[in-house]
Every structure is written in structure tokens, then in C-alpha cells.
Amino acid sequence: MIRVSVPAHLRAMAGVDGEISLQVDGPVTQASVLDALEARYPVLRGTIRDHGTRARRPFVRFFACGLDLSLEPADAPLPAAVADGAEPFRVIGAIAGG
Secondary structure (H helix, E strand, O other), X not given: OEXXXXXXXXXXXXOXXXXXXXXXXXOOEHHHXXXXXXXXXXXXXXXXXXXOOOOEOOOEEEEEOOEEOOOOOOOOEOOHHHHOOOOOEEEXXXXXXX
């Protein structure tokens, strides 16, 4: 099982508390994890990725194992610790301003 951590407002939208556990078939990539997340919680479609392009939305970042994976290709394999469920895939809302 893949562990996914999303911001509080997305957890509230999806009606879940804490981390989300997902079954991902095939290679564990950003795209496959987000596909599984949106399939299980359709209310999240369009909140993390654009509906049409499926590109990461501005001010949303992806982290795993202490690494910022936001600019990595969506089909690149995630770290083994994420695929094994030892570490979560984190979706973080970035903060901007000055």
C-alpha cells in the first residue's frame, strides 16, 4: 500500500482523517499515485492537477523521502521507500508572498 499525505483542506474535501492508503497497480510514479488518489476520491480531481493537462497545479509541491519531486517527470519512479509504504508521498500546498 502506498501512503499519501495531503493538506488538511483536501482531507476535509475527501472526508478522510490522516494519511490515505492506496493500492497502486504497476509502477509507482507520481502519475500512478495521483491517478489512484483521484479514482478513489473523485472530489479531488482538479485540485492537485489540472483537469485537461494533468500538470501539477501552481503552489502544489510533491515530496518523498525528504526530496522535492515537484519538477520530476510524472512518470519517473518514486523512491523505493514510497513504493514499499515505508515513507509517504506528500502533497504540500506551497506558500507565497512577501
